[in-house]
Amino acid sequence: QVQLVESGGGLVQAGGALRLSCLVSGRTFSRYAMGWFRQAPGKEREFVATINWSGGFTYYPDSVQGRFTISRDNAKNTVYLQMNSLQPEDTAVYYCANSTGSSGSINRGVYDSWGQGPQVTVSS
Numbered sequence: 001q002v003q004l005v006e007s008g009g010g011l012v013q014a015g016g017a018l019r020l021s022c023l024v025s026g027r028t029f030s031r032y033a034m035g036w037f038r039q040a041p042g043k044e045r046e047f048v049a050t051i052n053w054s055g056g057f058t059y060y061p062d063s064v065q066g067r068f069t070i071s072r073d074n075a076k077n078t079v080y081l082q083m084n085s086l087q088p089e090d091t092a093v094y095y096c097a098n099s100t101g102s103s104g105s106i107n108r109g110v111y112d113s114w115g116q117g118p119q120v121t122v123s124s
Contacts, residue, residue, distance in 0.1 A: 002026040002113040004096050009118025012086055016122070020081040022096030022115050030054075030074040033099035035111055036081045038092035038120075048094070049081060050104035057104050064090075086122045093117040 008020040020036070033052045039045040049070035051058045058070050069082040079096055097111035105111075 002098055004098060004113055004115035006094070006096055006115040006118050009094065009120050011121045011123065014087055014122055014124050016086050017082070017084045018086065018120060019083070020094055020096070020118065020120075022079045022081075024077045024079070024098055024113075027098065027113075029077040031102060033102055033104045033110075034070070034072060034079040035097045035099060035105065036068075036070060036079075036094060037097060037108065038090075038094045039117075040092040043092075045095070045108065047106045047108070050099075050106060051079065052104045053102040059104055059106065061106075083120070086120075088122045088124045090120065091122050092120060094120050 003025045005023045035050040036048040037045050049060050051070045055072050067085045072079045095117045096115040098113040099110050100112050
């Protein structure tokens with residue numbers, strides 16, 4: 001059974017930074033792409049970042065491009081999301097997700113395992 005355990009959420013002032021971590025067990029981590037999504041109250045879950053199996057490909061939506069960085073350490077079975085220049089509109093529950101494939105994707109449907117979702121709150 002695949003398990004994803006996230007850490008690193010919290011409260012930060014606008015302009016600050018946070019780093020989320022997601023430890024994956026129960027699957028050969030290095031074979032699969034990973035993604036980060038977020039969900040704000042009353043809104044749909046939205047794509048934030050994806051990384052392929054090797055870390056050689058990453059992709060972000062315009063809303064976080066240049067501020068967020070996804071990375072992975074295959075030796076530690078861990079994916080990270082470094083979030084800089086945080087703004088109040090970044091406030092959400094953030095979920096890491098394990099893909100069924102090796103290529104990165106923005107499509108929620110290719111991710112079959114999800115973390116518990118730590119809260120990130122950015123105050124103005």
